[in-house]
Amino acid sequence: MFKKVVSAIVMAAMLAVSLTGCGGKGGEDNANPASQESQGKGNETAEQNSFKVATVRWADWGEAYHEGFVDTAAENAGIKIQWETILNSDWGDKKAVLMAGGDLPDAFLGSICFSAAEIASNQNSFIALDDYIDENMPNFKAILEKDPTMKALATSSDGHIYGLPSKKPCRPVVANQMFINQTWLDNLGLSMPQTYEEYYNVLKAFKEQDANGNGDPNDEIPYGQGYADTTMFFLLPFGMTIGADNTYLMSIKDGQPVYLPTLDSYREGIKWMHKAYSEGLIDPEVFTQDTSMRDAKLMNETALIGSAPGWTADATFGPNSSQYTALTALQGPDGERYISSDPEHWNYSRNEFMITNNCEDPGALLRWMDQFYTEDASIQTFYGSFGVGVEKAGDTYSLLPPTNGDSADTFAWVNSLRDFGPKYIADGFNDKVKLPADSGDGLKLELDKELSQYAKPAYPNVSYTNEQLNDLSTLYMDINSYVTTMQAKWVTEGGVEEEWNTYIDTLKQMGYDDFMKIQLDAFETYQANAK
Numbered sequence: 001m002f003k004k005v006v007s008a009i010v011m012a013a014m015l016a017v018s019l020t021g022c023g024g025k026g027g028e029d030n031a032n033p034a035s036q037e038s039q040g041k042g043n044e045t046a047e048q049n050s051f052k053v054a055t056v057r058w059a060d061w062g063e064a065y066h067e068g069f070v071d072t073a074a075e076n077a078g079i080k081i082q083w084e085t086i087l088n089s090d091w092g093d094k095k096a097v098l099m100a101g102g103d104l105p106d107a108f109l110g111s112i113c114f115s116a117a118e119i120a121s122n123q124n125s126f127i128a129l130d131d132y133i134d135e136n137m138p139n140f141k142a143i144l145e146k147d148p149t150m151k152a153l154a155t156s157s158d159g160h161i162y163g164l165p166s167k168k169p170c171r172p173v174v175a176n177q178m179f180i181n182q183t184w185l186d187n188l189g190l191s192m193p194q195t196y197e198e199y200y201n202v203l204k205a206f207k208e209q210d211a212n213g214n215g216d217p218n219d220e221i222p223y224g225q226g227y228a229d230t231t232m233f234f235l236l237p238f239g240m241t242i243g244a245d246n247t248y249l250m251s252i253k254d255g256q257p258v259y260l261p262t263l264d265s266y267r268e269g270i271k272w273m274h275k276a277y278s279e280g281l282i283d284p285e286v287f288t289q290d291t292s293m294r295d296a297k298l299m300n301e302t303a304l305i306g307s308a309p310g311w312t313a314d315a316t317f318g319p320n321s322s323q324y325t326a327l328t329a330l331q332g333p334d335g336e337r338y339i340s341s342d343p344e345h346w347n348y349s350r351n352e353f354m355i356t357n358n359c360e361d362p363g364a365l366l367r368w369m370d371q372f373y374t375e376d377a378s379i380q381t382f383y384g385s386f387g388v389g390v391e392k393a394g395d396t397y398s399l400l401p402p403t404n405g406d407s408a409d410t411f412a413w414v415n416s417l418r419d420f421g422p423k424y425i426a427d428g429f430n431d432k433v434k435l436p437a438d439s440g441d442g443l444k445l446e447l448d449k450e451l452s453q454y455a456k457p458a459y460p461n462v463s464y465t466n467e468q469l470n471d472l473s474t475l476y477m478d479i480n481s482y483v484t485t486m487q488a489k490w491v492t493e494g495g496v497e498e499e500w501n502t503y504i505d506t507l508k509q510m511g512y513d514d515f516m517k518i519q520l521d522a523f524e525t526y527q528a529n530a531k
Contacts (some may be wrong), residue, residue: 051081054083056087074370104125120464127362142422165352170433178308180193180307188211207222222307224294248515314443336439339455372423381417424457479510486503
């Protein structure tokens with residue numbers, strides 16, 4: 001609040017100065033034509049170098065996110081930024097009005113602003129940056145030449161660059177992962193399971209014995225809903241290498257794109273999961289409960305859940321987190337171990353800065369953005385500026401402790417662009433960063449050290465044409481609804497073996513072949529853009 005008041009006072013003062021300069025016909029400067037002419041040129045220059053940039057924020061965290069490095073970089077580029085900070089909760093309505101009216105800012109910062117489909121349907125509102133990049137962005141050009149992933153992400157399906165991509169620091173290879181109650185294992189004298197069969201036996205022991213030791217042998221839920229896809233994570237040993245959200249359940253097998261719910265290994269996994277469900281090893285409410293019911297079980301005063309997926313133990317189990325440890329990557333029927341890993345979607349992103357057709361000097365904005373593509377800049381736009389979120393000594397970066405009682409994650413969001421905005425770190429950069437190993441990003445990276453060895457290729461962050469996106473929105477709505485319905489039915493009631501051929505035929509009738517052709521075409525375009 002204090003910062004808002006100060007900001008208002010400063011803005012009022014700036015406005016007063018501006019009005020005085022524009023309307024001061026009776027002032028002293030009128031007596032001096034030379035002074036008046038000079039001031040007029042100064043105002044004109046200031047206006048020419050001023051740009052309106054809109055961005056979206058998850059919550060009302062104030063304006064500290066652009067104070068420090070971000071605004072200083074603008075000054076270094078000789079420009080002034082008028083920020084329009086929009087809350088995510090308001091953005092849906094405001095976006096519709098803004099795009100319909102055409103009164104756009106000079107640029108949008110952050111991939112949170114527009115989805116790929118929205119960008120495609122408003123393509124005329126954004127300009128191609130290719131020619132301006134050549135002239136104004138040496139740092140970014142050098143990155144495109146050495147990192148094919150950044151090049152592929154930057155390049156749209158029509159071969160032009162409309163948005164700037166990013167690669168974030170201190171991100172894990174492992175996405176969400178499985179956790180197991182170590183206290184329960186210890187209480188029952190069990191070892192950490194290494195195979196999917198041993199995992200089943202452990203869940204069975206959790207069910208049949210008083211694993212939590214409260215005297216009630218019937219209140220344990222061996223496998224429960226966590227903060228990730230409950231079914232697909234249970235099926236991980238069957239090669240269900242699920243990627244990030246909104247990736248259409250696509251994956252890569254033997255170098256080729258596949259839709260996971262059509263694989264024979266998926267069918268086998270569903271059979272195995274139904275066996276576990278029918279024996280009471282899986283929460284009977286797993287497909288029906290809401291998030292409040294889930295959280296009540298995960299964080300019950302006496303631990304009730306034996307195993308569940310999530311990001312970290314503290315983020316998933318709250319006050320019970322000390323009882324949980326990372327479940328090892330279980331060996332599946334094919335002898336392989338699998339994890340959920342999608343570094344390209346989690347660590348890279350596209351469309352982090354887009355310039356509209358209202359901007360009269362795109363080169364000036366890109367000279368500002370080019371400064372974001374250094375290691376010093378990237379760590380500051382992720383955790384907070386030097387002296388606020390990060391301290392640098394030589395080549396080493398140390399995360400500063402949060403102030404004002406914020407968690408480390410919240411403090412970073414308040415004081416930086418965090419996940420959004422252009423940034424880039426090279427391989428090995430994370431080794432230069434000192435993070436607390438017991439919470440937040442540091443804890444996740446500690447977990448990553450063991451499981452990341454099992455990562456398999458994930459479906460890349462492909463770009464779709466406008467036509468492909470329109471077709472996908474229709475096709476996938478029907479396909480995903482049917483797959484989800486059948487998945488729940490087969491897990492709870494069984495029958496996947498008997499109904500599999502009908503299931504595949506029904507998917508084809510829903511346009512599955514068209515869906516896969518779009519994915520294959522987009523995959524080929526992505527590979528071509530990466531060269």
